[in-house]
Structure formats: structure tokens, C-alpha cells
Amino acid sequence: MLPYVIAGIAAAGFVSSSYGRYAGHKAAKKGQRADERQAELRIKQDRIASNEQALLDIEELGETLATQRAMMALRGGNPGMGSNLSITNKTMNTFNKDEQARQMSLQFGTQQARAQIAASRIALRGQRNQMYGNILGEGLNLLSTSDFVKSKGGLLSTDKTKNTPTKTYTNSGTKGKL
Numbered sequence: 001m002l003p004y005v006i007a008g009i010a011a012a013g014f015v016s017s018s019y020g021r022y023a024g025h026k027a028a029k030k031g032q033r034a035d036e037r038q039a040e041l042r043i044k045q046d047r048i049a050s051n052e053q054a055l056l057d058i059e060e061l062g063e064t065l066a067t068q069r070a071m072m073a074l075r076g077g078n079p080g081m082g083s084n085l086s087i088t089n090k091t092m093n094t095f096n097k098d099e100q101a102r103q104m105s106l107q108f109g110t111q112q113a114r115a116q117i118a119a120s121r122i123a124l125r126g127q128r129n130q131m132y133g134n135i136l137g138e139g140l141n142l143l144s145t146s147d148f149v150k151s152k153g154g155l156l157s158t159d160k161t162k163n164t165p166t167k168t169y170t171n172s173g174t175k176g177k178l
Contacts, residue, residue, distance in 0.1 A: 018135045039113040050106045061095045
């Protein structure tokens with residue numbers, strides 16, 4: 001009777017430990033999902049901020065070009081010719097380079113956030129696999145060392161004189177002796 005009690009206590013401990021690990025994994029998964037949502041929100045906020053900045057820069061570009069044309073007109077020059085055209089082209093090139101840099105920065109931030117999400121998912125899968133491996137290992141260890149399994153009348157009881165199993169079951173379900 002005692003081996004059954006010991007085996008029951010060991011099994012209860014195993015189930016409790018396994019459930020605790022599983023609950024911890026579920027909590028980690030919820031945390032990872034919250035992190036993913038936060039990263040996606042950050043990506044959207046960065047896009048909005050980049051678009052707002054682009055609009056402000058376009059407005060500033062229009063003001064700069066208008067000011068340049070007014071200055072050129074006061075000097076009596078043609079805005080579409082010579083050094084006046086060169087100044088306008090330089091302003092436009094600077095604006096275009098700034099816009100390209102902003103887009104590259106936005107793409108870098110987006111890719112970095114997505115890479116963090118992917119790394120988080122991979123880490124969580126690794127933790128899950130390790131958890132299941134530990135549970136399986138503990139379960140097998142519990143079965144191999146359990147007094148219930150080794151005791152007389154247990155699953156793997158042995159003939160003490162020959163140290164061989166005394167009971168075994170064939171595929172037909174009838175008892176046989178080794």
C-alpha cells in the first residue's frame with residue numbers, strides 16, 4: 001500500500017509542477033503579445049511623426065523657394081536661369097536628400113521593431129520547448145525511479161532471485177512468464 005501512496009504523492013507533485021510551468025509559459029506568452037502590440041503601435045507612431053515632419057518640411061520648402069524667387073525678382077534676375085536656377089536646384093536637392101534620410105530612418109526603425117518581435121517569438125518558442133522537455137524528463141524520471149514501479153506487484157516487479165521481470169503481457173493480453 002505504501003508504494004501506491006508514494007507514487008500518488010510523486011505524481012501529484014509532478015502534475016502540480018507541470019501545471020505551474022505551463023501557467024508561467026501562458027503568462028510569458030501574454031507578455032510577449034503585449035510587447036508585439038506595443039512595437040506595432042510604436043511603428044505606427046513613427047510613421048505618423050515622419051509624415052507630419054514631411055508635411056512641415058514641404059511647407060518650409062515652399063516658403064524658402066518663394067523667398068528665393070522674391071529675392072531674385074528684386075535683383076532683377078530671371079528665377080529660371082543661371083545662378084538663380086542653381087540656388088533653386090540646390091534647395092530642392094537638399095530637401096530630397098532630407099526626405100530620403102527620413103524614409104531610411106523610418107524603415108530602419110520599422111525593421112528593428114519587427115526584428116525584436118521575431119526574436120521575442122523565437123525566444124518564447126525555445127522556452128516552451130525547454131519546458132516541455134523538462135516536463136517529459138521529469139515524467140520519465142518519475143516512472144523510472146518510482147517505488148510503485150519497482151515494488152512487488154508493481155509495473156516492473158522482478159523476481160529477486162533471478163532479477164528478471166515476473167509478469168509480462170503479450171500482444172493478446174494473456175499473462176506469460178519470462
